Amino acid sequence: MASCDRRRFITYGLRASALILASASARAACVDPDEMSGSVQSMRESLEYTDSAPDASQACRDCAYFKPVKTGDSCAPCEVLTSPVSASGHCVSWTKRS
Numbered sequence: 001m002a003s004c005d006r007r008r009f010i011t012y013g014l015r016a017s018a019l020i021l022a023s024a025s026a027r028a029a030c031v032d033p034d035e036m037s038g039s040v041q042s043m044r045e046s047l048e049y050t051d052s053a054p055d056a057s058q059a060c061r062d063c064a065y066f067k068p069v070k071t072g073d074s075c076a077p078c079e080v081l082t083s084p085v086s087a088s089g090h091c092v093s094w095t096k097r098s
């Protein structure tokens with residue numbers, strides 16, 4: 001009986017961990033991909049958007065099209081992708097903020 005309880009405890013623990021990781025991943029992604037329209041998803045793909053810029057000096061936070069409400073926002077609308085993007089993201093339309 002004790003091993004059954006332990007197995008159940010481990011199963012619930014793993015499920016809870018998976019939910020926490022999924023939630024953190026959704027936050028890291030800034031926006032739930034399932035909530036984006038097909039055209040927005042296509043635009044993100046065609047412009048090779050990624051949540052993590054390969055070159056930190058060309059991250060969305062320093063792009064002219066990134067429009068945070070306040071300085072330091074980790075997620076803000078992008079005028080090109082017409083959807084929220086991560087401050088640490090990047091796409092091929094990156095343009096240095098002047």
Ligand code: SF4
Pocket residue numbers: 049059060061063064065066078079080081085089090091092093094095
């Ligand atoms: S245009 Fe590209 S690099 Fe610039 S904010 Fe939008 S997604 Fe980021």
